[in-house]
Structure formats: structure tokens, C-alpha cells
Amino acid sequence: MRPEPGGASDALLDRARNGDARAFEQLALDIERPLYRHAARMLGHDDAEDVVQDALLSAWKSLASFEGTSFRAWVFRIVTNRALDRLRSRKRRPELPLDPPSENDDSVSWAEPVAPGPELADLAGDREALSVVEEALATIPADQRAALLLRDVEGFAYEEIAIITSTEIGTVKSRIHRGRLAVRNVLISRGWKGSSG
Amino acid sequence: MHPFGDLSAYLDNALSTEARASVQAHLDTCAICRTRLADLRATARLIAALPMPVPSRSLVPRVSVPVWLAPLRTFATFATGAALFLFLASAVISYFPRAASSTAAGAPAPNAVSAPQASGAGGAAEASPSSQGFAVSAPSAPPKVAASDRSLAAASATPSDAAKEVGRQDSAGPSANTADDRSRRLTPAAESAPFAFLLSPWLWLVLAIAFAALWFAIGRRLRST
Numbered sequence: 001m002r003p004e005p006g007g008a009s010d011a012l013l014d015r016a017r018n019g020d021a022r023a024f025e026q027l028a029l030d031i032e033r034p035l036y037r038h039a040a041r042m043l044g045h046d047d048a049e050d051v052v053q054d055a056l057l058s059a060w061k062s063l064a065s066f067e068g069t070s071f072r073a074w075v076f077r078i079v080t081n082r083a084l085d086r087l088r089s090r091k092r093r094p095e096l097p098l099d100p101p102s103e104n105d106d107s108v109s110w111a112e113p114v115a116p117g118p119e120l121a122d123l124a125g126d127r128e129a130l131s132v133v134e135e136a137l138a139t140i141p142a143d144q145r146a147a148l149l150l151r152d153v154e155g156f157a158y159e160e161i162a163i164i165t166s167t168e169i170g171t172v173k174s175r176i177h178r179g180r181l182a183v184r185n186v187l188i189s190r191g192w193k194g195s196s197g
Numbered sequence: 198m199h200p201f202g203d204l205s206a207y208l209d210n211a212l213s214t215e216a217r218a219s220v221q222a223h224l225d226t227c228a229i230c231r232t233r234l235a236d237l238r239a240t241a242r243l244i245a246a247l248p249m250p251v252p253s254r255s256l257v258p259r260v261s262v263p264v265w266l267a268p269l270r271t272f273a274t275f276a277t278g279a280a281l282f283l284f285l286a287s288a289v290i291s292y293f294p295r296a297a298s299s300t301a302a303g304a305p306a307p308n309a310v311s312a313p314q315a316s317g318a319g320g321a322a323e324a325s326p327s328s329q330g331f332a333v334s335a336p337s338a339p340p341k342v343a344a345s346d347r348s349l350a351a352a353s354a355t356p357s358d359a360a361k362e363v364g365r366q367d368s369a370g371p372s373a374n375t376a377d378d379r380s381r382r383l384t385p386a387a388e389s390a391p392f393a394f395l396l397s398p399w400l401w402l403v404l405a406i407a408f409a410a411l412w413f414a415i416g417r418r419l420r421s422t
Binding site for chain 1: 201202204205206209211233236237239240241243244245246247248249250251252253254255256257258259260261
């Protein structure tokens, strides 16, 4: 797991817990960008700013009741919950469930390459490929997207993601796998061939 | 059977020791699963390589307040009260001089009229001190008072006394002129006072509103934290 980019120092966290507003602002400033990145990919840019700002204000007001050790994971939990709540309240795409009925992860289909193209491993710098990845992320169920982003972008461990999303580790494992596979299948369907291994 | 469902967890090092060893043993012998694993790894890297979106504004709520804000609110509170008091005081001050001057226009007249009749030429000389006294006590009124003294005295005098009155005017002239001079010396001094604008009620009213607005704004800022 990658180190916490916005790791809260214990001293700052203690000061913030004791009501030091400047210490809290420093903590929030360290994770502002990652929080916005997560919220923007969950919700889109329009709502992400409001969700992050509200979540940070809520975190400040309830900081005294925070008993964990990872301030970053705690605030990500608030943002993720608010983002999922907002998605549930949207009626624009009611046909898309947040998390479709569970099925055996081994039986999830793997799309096969239909045309020759670059290997997935060569696409990291391809702007078009990144655009396709963003589109693919927007199409997968929100719970899968949240787990996948928390893992691949923010670098949280499965145990942390389970806490953040209030689910079991088995569910987290399933969501990450299925979300990642869905993105891979979209890329394959756009003409890229899979890795040769 | 291919352990496809465990490949992501294997990639993320999230399997138990036994499960990881089992998947590793399978990968050593299965090219399909190695390809699938490579696909998932490449997909994860693509997701991690997505560009970082930037918010259009700061999203950190300003929960801290500058240390000087609370004292400033206290100052604004007292300043608002003081400005309101000074507004009322200056309004009263600016109102009553007019009332005093209107009263003064009639009050000294009997003195001016009766004094010459009672004491003759000497009375006129005695009248001038009363005019002087009034002029000193009400600096804004003296010119009117002196003028009314003379006009009322002339109107009340009989025609036979006209010559005497002229004489009185002449004899009283220097004294009246002296009173006028003193009045002139006092009146311009009051008008040209450098801080006369402080007596304007509007000044204090505007200041009171400004301090009240400042107090309100600081109060909202403090309540929002």
C-alpha cells in the first residue's frame, strides 16, 4: 500500500481534537485535493465541491467524537457516504443499481480482444485510453466505483475500504474485482487487446 | 478451475497466506490466468494514472478565527453605543440653540425698552451691559438682539423723545457698538472652530450604522465557526 499522501500527524490530530481550528484546517488542506478527486469521480465536478466542503465542515463539528487513528480514512468515509447518498437521491438513472445482485466473481465474463491494438500495459500515457477509463468508471455501479477508486487511486487497504464503505472485506474484494474487470472489458471493447502476460 | 475471482485480491496482496500460495501455484502453470492478471494490473495502473481534477475554489472551511476578531467585535459594540449616544447628544445640541435664539429675540426686548425709560440717558448706558451679557451668553444671537434692541426702543419712544432718543442712540452708540464688536469677536470664533463638524448628528448616525454593520458581520463570522 502506498503511503498516505495526506497523512495526518498525530500532533496535528490531537490539537484539532482539542479544538484547535488551525490544526484542523491544516489537516483538511492536506487531503483536500484527494477528497475532491474521489468525489469528482464519484459524482462529477458539479456536486463534488459541495460534498467535500460539507464533509469537511461535518468532520470539524464531529471531530471530538472521532476515536480512530486515521483521520484521512475517516474523512474519506464521510465523503464516500455523502457521495453515495447523493447518487441514491438522483433519479436521472434509476435503472442503474448502485450494486447489482451478487454473483460468483469467477463467473464474471472476460471480454476477448476482437481486433489488434496496443496492449493494456502500454496505455498508461495514452490520453485517449485514460478518457476511456473515465467513461468506463462512470458506467459501473457506484459501490464498485467507490471501492475501486479507494483502492487504485487512493491506495487504501481492503480493511480500510471495508470500514470506509461500512461493508465486509469479502464484499470489498468482490466490488474491486468486478469493477476493475468491467473497466478492463470496456477497454477491450474499444479495440485494445489484452496483455500478453 | 481458474481462480479468476481472486486475481484482483492477489494483485493487491489482500489474500490470506494459504489462498495466496494456492493462486501462486496455479499461476505457475496457467497462461490464461497470467494473462488475466496482467490485464488487471494494467487496468489498475490506468485507473491510478488518471489526471488529478482540481477544484475551482478552496474547499477547506474557514473554521479558525483570527485572534483579533473577538476584541474587534467588543470594540464595535462599544463604538456603536458611543456613536448612538453622540448622535443623540449632537442632535439635542443642534436643536436647542435655535430654540434659545428664538427665545432670545423676544426676551431682552423689555430690558432694552424699559431701561432707557427708567433711567434716561444713564439707563441707556446701563442697557448696554445687559446686551453685552446676553451677547456673551448666546453667541449666535447677538446681532439680532442688538438690532431688536434699537428698533424696539425706537418704536416705543414718543415723538417728543425722538431728539432725546437720537441723543441716547448717540450716547449709547459706543456701548452698543462695543457689544456688537464683542459679539462679532465671539460669533466668528464659534463658527470657525476646527472641530465644529463633530456637532453634526449625521456624522454620528453614519458612524453608528457603520459600527453596527461591523459588529453584525463579525458576529456572523464568529457564529459560523
